Amino acid sequence: MNVIVASLRELEALSRRTGSGRGLRVGVGVICVAFALAPYVLGGSYYPDIWTDMALWGTIGVGLNVVIGFAGLLDLGYMAFYAIGGYVFANAALYHGFTLWETLPLGALLAVVASAIIGFPTLRVRGDYLAIMTLGFGGIVYYAAQNLSAITGGYNGLYGWHNPTLFGHPFIAPIDFYPLALALLLVAALVTMGLRSSRLGRAWASIKDDELAAASSGIGVIRYKLYAYMLGSVWAGLAGALFAAKDQLVSPESFTFNASFFAVAVVVLGGMGSIAGVVLGGVLYVVIAEWLSAYTGTLSGVIFAALLLLVVLVRPAGLVPYRPKPPRLRRPATRAAADLETGGDSGP
Amino acid sequence: MSPSEILQQIVNGLVVGSVYGLIALGYTMVYGIIRLINFAQGALYELGAYLGVAVFGLLGTFATRNPILGLVVAVICSALATAAGAYLVERVAYRPLRSAPPLTPLVSSLAVFFLVISIIQVVTGAQPLTYPQVLSPRPWNLGPVTLTPTEVMIAVVAIALMVAVNFYVQHTKTGRAMRAIAANTRSAPLMGINTTRIVTITFMLGGAMAAVAGVLFGINYGTVTYNMGEFGGLVAFTAAVLGGIGNVPGALVGGLTVGVFSSFATVVLPNQWQEAVVFGILIAVLAFRPQGILGERVADRA
Numbered sequence: 001m002n003v004i005v006a007s008l009r010e011l012e013a014l015s016r017r018t019g020s021g022r023g024l025r026v027g028v029g030v031i032c033v034a035f036a037l038a039p040y041v042l043g044g045s046y047y048p049d050i051w052t053d054m055a056l057w058g059t060i061g062v063g064l065n066v067v068i069g070f071a072g073l074l075d076l077g078y079m080a081f082y083a084i085g086g087y088v089f090a091n092a093a094l095y096h097g098f099t100l101w102e103t104l105p106l107g108a109l110l111a112v113v114a115s116a117i118i119g120f121p122t123l124r125v126r127g128d129y130l131a132i133m134t135l136g137f138g139g140i141v142y143y144a145a146q147n148l149s150a151i152t153g154g155y156n157g158l159y160g161w162h163n164p165t166l167f168g169h170p171f172i173a174p175i176d177f178y179p180l181a182l183a184l185l186l187v188a189a190l191v192t193m194g195l196r197s198s199r200l201g202r203a204w205a206s207i208k209d210d211e212l213a214a215a216s217s218g219i220g221v222i223r224y225k226l227y228a229y230m231l232g233s234v235w236a237g238l239a240g241a242l243f244a245a246k247d248q249l250v251s252p253e254s255f256t257f258n259a260s261f262f263a264v265a266v267v268v269l270g271g272m273g274s275i276a277g278v279v280l281g282g283v284l285y286v287v288i289a290e291w292l293s294a295y296t297g298t299l300s301g302v303i304f305a306a307l308l309l310l311v312v313l314v315r316p317a318g319l320v321p322y323r324p325k326p327p328r329l330r331r332p333a334t335r336a337a338a339d340l341e342t343g344g345d346s347g348p
Numbered sequence: 349m350s351p352s353e354i355l356q357q358i359v360n361g362l363v364v365g366s367v368y369g370l371i372a373l374g375y376t377m378v379y380g381i382i383r384l385i386n387f388a389q390g391a392l393y394e395l396g397a398y399l400g401v402a403v404f405g406l407l408g409t410f411a412t413r414n415p416i417l418g419l420v421v422a423v424i425c426s427a428l429a430t431a432a433g434a435y436l437v438e439r440v441a442y443r444p445l446r447s448a449p450p451l452t453p454l455v456s457s458l459a460v461f462f463l464v465i466s467i468i469q470v471v472t473g474a475q476p477l478t479y480p481q482v483l484s485p486r487p488w489n490l491g492p493v494t495l496t497p498t499e500v501m502i503a504v505v506a507i508a509l510m511v512a513v514n515f516y517v518q519h520t521k522t523g524r525a526m527r528a529i530a531a532n533t534r535s536a537p538l539m540g541i542n543t544t545r546i547v548t549i550t551f552m553l554g555g556a557m558a559a560v561a562g563v564l565f566g567i568n569y570g571t572v573t574y575n576m577g578e579f580g581g582l583v584a585f586t587a588a589v590l591g592g593i594g595n596v597p598g599a600l601v602g603g604l605t606v607g608v609f610s611s612f613a614t615v616v617l618p619n620q621w622q623e624a625v626v627f628g629i630l631i632a633v634l635a636f637r638p639q640g641i642l643g644e645r646v647a648d649r650a
Contacts, residue, residue, distance in 0.1 A: 074451050076458075121635045128385045128454055132585065133634050136627040139582070143624035257578065261458060268455050298474065301466035309459040313444055316452055 028276060035283075039178055049174045052246055054286045055181035056239045061266040061278035062188040063235025068264065069273035069322065070196055071228035072208030073123070074131040077138020078263045080118075081111040081233035083145055083255035085240025087152055090250045093161035100164035100171075100245050104238055111237025112230045119229040123222050138260045145252035157251025164245060177246040184242060188235045189275050195231060196273070204228055205324070262289070265308045271318025280320055349615065352492035357611045363499045365607020366506035367568070370561040371584030372591065372599035373513055374554025380530045380594035381550055383450070387457040388437050389558055390581015391464035392430050396559025397572040398468055399426040401477045415482040423563050427556040433464075434555025438548055461581070469574040476573045479566040502564045509560060510600045513553065517596050526550060530594065579623060583610070586630040592640030601641055 039051040060082065067075045085107035092098035092106060122133045145152045152158065164171050171177055195201050203224045206214040215221045244250040262285055270281025285304070293300035311318065349357075371393050378386045403422040404411050411418030441460045445453045483497040517523035525546045529536040537543050565580070566572045583606060591602025606629060613625040633640065 068451075072451070074454060121631075125634055125638060127450055128383075129634055129638060131451075131454060132385065132589070133631055135582075136631040136634075139627040140624055140631075143620060143627070147618070147620045147624075258462075261462065264455065264458070298466065298470050302463065302470055305459050305463035305466050309441060309456060309463060312452060312456045312459060313441065316445075316448060 036182055039175055049246075050286060050290050052174050052178045052181045053290060054283045055178065055185045056243055056246075057266060057282035057286050058185045058279040059181070059188050059235050059239040059282070060263050061270060061282040062185065062192055062275060063232050063239070064263050064267050065273065065275065065278045066192055066195065066232035066235075067228050068267045069271075069278065070192075070201060070208070071204040071225055073225060073228060074128070074134075074264070075229075075232070075260075076131050076135035076257070076264060077118075077141070077260050078134075078233075078236060079255045079260040080138045080141035081115060081236035082240035082243070082259075083141055083250075083252075084111045084114050085237035086244035086250040086254070087145065087158070087240075088237075089241035089244045090153075090158035090161065091151055093245075094158055100241065101166075104241050107241040108234045108237040111233045111240070115229045115233035116226065119226045123225040123229065135257065135260070138255075138257060142252055142255050142257070145255060152252070153250075155252065157249055157253075158244075159249040161248070163248070171245070174246050177242060181239075181242055181246075184235075184238055185279065188238075189279065192231075192235075193275055196275075200224070200227060200231075262304075265304070267318075269308055269311050269318060271320040271322055273322030273324075274318065274320045277318050277320030277322065281318070284319075353615075356493045357615055358608055359493045359495060360499075361608030361611030362604050363495075363503045363568075363607070364611060365587070365604040366503045366510075366600075367561045367564050367603075368580075368584045368587045368606055369510055369591075369600045369603020370506045370564070371558050371580065372588040372603050373510060373557045373596065374551075375585050375588040376591070376593050376595060376599045377513075377517070377526070377550050377554055379588070380596075381526055382442075382446075382529075382533070382547055384442065384453050384457065385585070386442075386551075386554070387454070387581065388434075388441075388460040388464065389554060389584065390577040391461045392434055392437075392555045392577075393558040393562045393565075393580050393584070394468060394572070394574070394577030395433055395464055395562070396426045396430040396555075397562030397566045397576065398472070398477065399429050399559065400563035400566055401479060401572060404480055411480060415480065418480075419482045419563075419567065423560055426563050427559045430559030430562075431552040431556040434551045435548060437555075438551040442551075443544070443547075461577070465574065465577055472574060474574050476571045478571050479569075481570075482567055498568055502568055506561070506564060507600070509557060510596075513557065514596045514600075516553075522546065522549060579626075582630075583626050586626050586633070589630065589638075590633050590640055592642040595640065595642050598640055598642040605641070 035054075060078070064075065064078045067073050067078070088107040088110050089100065089103045092103040093100070098106075118134075118137050122130060122137070125133060146155055148154075171180070203214070203219050206217065206219060207221055207224060211221055243254070266281035266285050267278050268281075269284060270279065271277025284307075288300050288304045288307070292303065296303070315321075371389060374389045374392070375386060378384055378389070400422045403425045404418060407418050407421060411422075437460050441456045442453055445456055483501060485496060485498075487494040487496045488500075517526055525536070525541045526549075528539060528541055529543055529546055533543070561580075561584075562572070562576075565576070584603070587602035587606045588599055589602070590605055591598025591600070606626065609629060610622065610625055613622045617625065637643075
């Protein structure tokens with residue numbers, strides 16, 4: 001609840017602000033609307049998957065952004081949670097007759113439970129060791145997906161369930177899932193935006209900046225890291241279930257180490273901490289991996305890796321760097337303080 | 349399993365493990381001096397293996413007539429070229445980030461890793477390449493175990509190189525400079541050590557060792573694939589962590605241990621789980637003994 005209130009408050013604050021920021025926000029709004037309408041205007045039959053995939057990879061970016069961008073934890077096994085969402089949906093749909101709507105919360109819940117189980121031993125180690133440990137877990141989930149045939153269908157994966165319907169409208173073609181994926185992306189973006197400015201978000205930011213100082217200020221570092229891990233993996237669980245429903249197939253090949261690396265790349269490329277940035281990162285990834293690779297083949301991998309390296313070297317904060325607002329004083333004591341707060345060009 | 353089978357698996361594991369130990373050297377030395385997990389190491393190993401095939405190709409009939417001389421040339425050329433590659437990687441992707449937050453070079457090394465592997469994939473068209481048969485494939489029966497001459501050669505070369513690198517680190521001036529930087533990065537330059545130069549040498553040495561490991565792998569298995577660096581790099585990293593990252597003899601100990609474990613896994617476990625064993629070891633070590641078997645650095649640095 002707090003999260004929703006906080007995100008609404010942030011939106012309100014955004015719309016109230018004046019000056020040069022408005023043009024930017026109008027621009028972001030226009031881009032969002034254009035993105036939402038694009039497949040219908042441009043014709044979704046050309047690359048029917050690409051639009052839905054953009055929204056799903058945007059969601060992956062937004063979710064992983066909580067872990068990397070907010071809390072500063074490098075997770076190289078994020079797609080494990082995507083896999084859990086996908087397999088939970090596939091099992092529920094195939095063997096238990098559940099619909100997508102009933103499965104989505106279950107997939108999210110199991111992804112969170114898994115992240116807690118994985119996070120508990122993992123988050124005690126710090127920095128680069130954490131990255132390696134998450135890589136290890138991602139690897140184990142991949143091999144489990146290949147080997148536990150009873151629940152994963154092994155190498156061939158799971159398929160052949162009934163398509164979901166909503167008010168009698170069936171979801172069959174990938175484009176049918178686009179509004180759904182877009183809605184998920186929007187919810188993920190708004191909720192994580194709220195999280196970022198909440199008490200939790202500030203705790204993460206302080207852990208990211210200086211773990212020792214955060215611990216000294218009374219922040220339970222491991223507990224808060226675990227929250228970041230759990231609140232980040234929810235979105236992978238949800239996106240994974242949608243992805244499985246859209247593809248009507250879930251197989252281990254979607255959850256390789258490469259996929260987890262690409263998820264990290266999406267966040268770093270877009271801009272760690274910046275929600276618009278990571279969505280852009282997700283869109284860019286899909287454009288390069290799916291659209292460009294149709295023309296260039298495997299060369300698209302080289303292009304993507306080179307782009308990531310270039311961004312890391314030239315623009316380490318990402319394409320859309322996250323610039324936190326300076327903290328606002330609750331009640332400006334003097335006119336000077338009020339001017340300082342608003343940048344001096346406009347009164348409150 | 350009969351005792352001779354167990355012995356055979358241990359010997360097989362030691363052979364494979366010595367190659368992993370050689371790759372692990374690069375991880376452990378770079379981590380030791382600048383605390384960076386150099387993911388690119390796995391890609392350099394793969395690059396070395398492919399350069400080895402290329403050299404064999406260039407040598408043509410000379411290599412078929414003098415296979416051992418051809419192998420020596422291939423190993424040396426591949427090691428030199430990969431060291432040059434490692435220099436380039438360090439210069440372009442790591443040196444500008446020396447003062448960046450610690451996660452940035454880590455991401456940069458991941459990007460390099462994928463860049464190198466993607467380039468190899470594009471250049472070779474993702475087709476596996478074949479290594480020539482250098483030594484006789486006929487195995488030797490040494491009491492209860494059998495070994496091919498190739499396997500003996502691999503273990504001897506790999507272990508000799510590791511001993512040599514250890515000697516270099518412990519007993520030469522450059523090696524002492526490396527240890528000084530590892531002990532205290534900020535005071536080492538005050539003692540007149542050219543940190544940039546030493547870091548570059550470390551990277552190049554690690555790259556050269558990875559290349560030798562790549563060629564040895566190719567000779568042993570006969571084929572190299574464009575994604576061999578992914579799993580090979582991970583196993584070697586596990587070896588480095590297991591031995592105690594930052595600890596040069598630890599790379600050998602870790603490599604041999606991981607080799608023996610995965611060798612037993614091939615017998616005990618069904619096919620697809622074998623590779624998962626390495627991940628299991630990695631997680632177990634990091635969770636319960638992050639300083640590794642020999643122990644050096646505690647995993648307390650972000």
